Amino acid sequence: EAGVAQSPRYKIIEKRQSVAFWCNPISGHATLYWYQQILGQGPKLLIQFQNNGVVDDSQLPKDRFSAERLKGVDSTLKIQPAKLEDSAVYLCASRTWGGASSGNTIYFGEGSWLTVV
Amino acid sequence: QKEVEQNSGPLSVPEGAIASLNCTYSDRGSQSFFWYRQYSGKSPELIMSIYSNGDKEDGRFTAQLNKASQYVSLLIRDSQPSDSATYLCAVSRLTNAGKSTFGDGTTLTVKP
Numbered sequence: 001e002a003g004v005a006q007s008p009r010y011k012i013i014e015k016r017q018s019v020a021f022w023c024n025p026i027s028g029h030a031t032l033y034w035y036q037q038i039l040g041q042g043p044k045l046l047i048q049f050q051n052n053g054v055v056d057d058s059q060l061p062k063d064r065f066s067a068e069r070l071k072g073v074d075s076t077l078k079i080q081p082a083k084l085e086d087s088a089v090y091l092c093a094s095r096t097w098g099g100a101s102s103g104n105t106i107y108f109g110e111g112s113w114l115t116v117v
Numbered sequence: 118q119k120e121v122e123q124n125s126g127p128l129s130v131p132e133g134a135i136a137s138l139n140c141t142y143s144d145r146g147s148q149s150f151f152w153y154r155q156y157s158g159k160s161p162e163l164i165m166s167i168y169s170n171g172d173k174e175d176g177r178f179t180a181q182l183n184k185a186s187q188y189v190s191l192l193i194r195d196s197q198p199s200d201s202a203t204y205l206c207a208v209s210r211l212t213n214a215g216k217s218t219f220g221d222g223t224t225l226t227v228k229p
Contacts, residue, residue: 042121042205042219043161056216091160106217108160 002026004109006092012115018080021112025073025094031055033106034067034077035091043091049075082116089113118143121220123206129226136193138223140206143187150182151217152191153205161205165191196227 005024013019025032030051035043046065048056051072060067064083069075079086089111122141130136138152149168153161167173167180167189179192189208193200203224207217 040221042207042221044219045216048216105163105166108162111160 004092004094004107006090006109006112008112009110010113010115012117013082015084015116016081018078019082019114020076020078021090021092021114023075023077023092023109025075025092026107029094029096029107030072031095031106032069032075033091033093034075035093035108037089037091037111039088046077046090079114082114084116087114087116119220120144120218121206121208123204123220123223125221126224127226128223129228130196132196132198132227132229134196134227136196136200136225136227138191138193138204138206138225140189140191140220141187142189142206142208142218144208144210144218145184145187146210147184147187147208149209149217150180150189151207151209152178152180152189153207153219154200155203155205155222157202193225196225198227198229201226 007022011019032049034046036046037043046060047067049069052069065079067077091111092109093106095106120143152165154164155161165178165180167182170182170184173180177194181190203222205222206220209217
């Protein structure tokens with residue numbers, strides 16, 4: 001079974017520029033997440049999709065971050081304009097929808113490393 | 118106060134010893150608890166999940182949960198150098214099954 005695919009793996013941009021990250025979840029996984037992991041910290045959820053609908057985006061800085069999941073499969077996370085504090089690893093993860101009583105195993109991609117200079 | 122707290126470490130144990138990792142959480146509505154292992158430069162990998170009070174064993178790993186004390190731990194028996202990594206504790210509410218809140222992790226070093 002193929003894992004969660006992400007691209008690009010590494011990106012260096014100047015502040016105020018824009019960047020976009022792409023994610024392809026595991027086939028059949030209805031739930032997709034974007035996490036931000038700053039060096040030395042645990043992952044922080046930015047947005048959760050269920051199919052192509054947003055379930056939770058309460059921690060997404062909406063003035064500069066946007067995400068979409070058209071057709072309920074691939075997803076794109078965009079940052080515009082970038083700030084120095086956006087330097088982090090952006091992790092995409094997915095899981096199957098088993099309802100509220102199911103287990104919570106999520107599978108992470110390798111991450112997209114962003115450096116803002 | 119952070120929602121999920123872990124000692125940052127580093128925790129250093131000799132090869133073959135038991136490593137004990139601890140985690141406390143603040144949300145009493147938490148129902149699902151997870152331990153992830155993250156090697157340097159890699160993404161987190163789930164190693165244990167626990168949902169009920171008590172112990173859950175899987176190979177060399179044992180997760181322990183005490184909801185009354187809002188405490189979850191991970192024991193690694195017969196620690197190996199390959200266990201050297203950062204261990205992340207995560208919790209979630211069953212009502213929003215996918216949203217996990219992570220601690221900042223404990224770095225474990227197993228010395229040969």
